[in-house]
Amino acid sequence: MTTTARVLDLRAVALETAARGWPVFPVRPGAKKPPVFKRWPDHASTDPTRIHQWWEQDPARNVAIATGPAGLCVIDLDPRHMRPPATGFADALTRLTARSTAPVPVTWTVATPHGWHLYYRAPETPRLPCTVGRLGDGIDTRGHGGYIIAAGSRTRHGDYTLAGDHPVADLPTELVALLTPPPPTPAPPSAGATHPDAYLAAILTGETHRVATAQVRMRNHTLFRSALVLGRLVAADEITEHHARTVLSDAAAVHVGVEGFTTGEADRTIANGLRYSRSRPRYLRR
Numbered sequence: 001m002t003t004t005a006r007v008l009d010l011r012a013v014a015l016e017t018a019a020r021g022w023p024v025f026p027v028r029p030g031a032k033k034p035p036v037f038k039r040w041p042d043h044a045s046t047d048p049t050r051i052h053q054w055w056e057q058d059p060a061r062n063v064a065i066a067t068g069p070a071g072l073c074v075i076d077l078d079p080r081h082m083r084p085p086a087t088g089f090a091d092a093l094t095r096l097t098a099r100s101t102a103p104v105p106v107t108w109t110v111a112t113p114h115g116w117h118l119y120y121r122a123p124e125t126p127r128l129p130c131t132v133g134r135l136g137d138g139i140d141t142r143g144h145g146g147y148i149i150a151a152g153s154r155t156r157h158g159d160y161t162l163a164g165d166h167p168v169a170d171l172p173t174e175l176v177a178l179l180t181p182p183p184p185t186p187a188p189p190s191a192g193a194t195h196p197d198a199y200l201a202a203i204l205t206g207e208t209h210r211v212a213t214a215q216v217r218m219r220n221h222t223l224f225r226s227a228l229v230l231g232r233l234v235a236a237d238e239i240t241e242h243h244a245r246t247v248l249s250d251a252a253a254v255h256v257g258v259e260g261f262t263t264g265e266a267d268r269t270i271a272n273g274l275r276y277s278r279s280r281p282r283y284l285r286r
Contacts, residue, residue, distance in 0.1 A: 011055035013152030014063045018046040022070035025147075029060035030156055031263070032149045034253040036061065040147065044069055062153035068144035073122035073171050073179070076148070078115040081138035081242050089116055089163075092138075099135050100174045107169040110151045113158030117148055120171035126180045128171075132243045134179060140246070141179060199284060200238060203229065204247055211251035219255050220269055223248065227273020234274060236281035245270055 014024050023044035026036045036054075037043040044066035045051065055061060067074055077096065079086030086092040092115065097104050108119040115138075122128050128143035135141065142148050149155075151162040171179075207226040214222035230244040252266040 017150045022065045026061035034256045063150040064147045067142045074142045075118040076140040078138040083137045105169040109164030111163040128179045208251040223269045224273045227270045228277045231274040231277030232282035236283045
């Protein structure tokens with residue numbers, strides 16, 4: 001297949017994906033982030049006319065699926081971050097199955113450059129958010145507020161390809177329970193320490209918001225500072241380094257491509273912040 005034909009196929013990928021009822025939107029050519037639109041949840045669509053317009057503007061754009069509006073919970077198996085690293089798909093799936101007393105159902109499966117995406121039908125309630133490592137090392141999920149790259153897209157690290165053309169199965173109830181956010185911690189009757197889990201969540205939310213909304217001239221400084229904050233939590237084993245890198249990278253993605261800012265620059269800034277804070281662990285009182 002010629003390069004031109006491969007590029008034009010991405011529009012067909014977007015249309016075929018949308019025809020399944022999964023709202024799509026474009027991301028940068030040859031990449032998995034950042035999205036072309038900053039407010040991509042508001043833009044994701046199954047409308048063929050809109051999709052044609054997006055890919056006419058740049059036929060090389062990759063295709064992303066907004067998992068929440070699509071009614072999906074996608075489990076991301078990354079064998080590199082499992083402990084010890086998984087040796088293949090069967091081994092990675094075994095790590096996931098260990099979290100459930102019943103076999104994990106066969107479902108629509110996509111091979112990614114570094115692992116596999118398992119597509120499951122999410123329940124309407126509770127609304128399942130994105131998670132990092134909640135189901136185990138190297139096992140993340142994408143739900144409300146997240147997106148995944150569709151099969152047929154291509155990056156410099158490799159292609160996203162359909163590995164299992166199966167009907168999309170319902171997410172098992174045991175996994176739903178594990179992925180359901182805990183209820184808000186009630187306020188203490190008197191002034192006292194905030195519950196550590198709620199405090200940790202507030203720190204993560206605050207730092208990612210700070211990075212995502214940073215002014216252009218301050219974005220490197222802000223990202224480095226937030227990496228220092230989360231790095232101290234990594235040093236104290238309050239969160240994993242993979243978790244810290246993921247949330248900071250996702251937050252910084254909105255800046256990539258703006259006035260020369262690159263993914264590599266973001267990764268280096270995050271790595272420097274995490275490295276400099278290793279000797280200053282921050283323990284949350286429990």
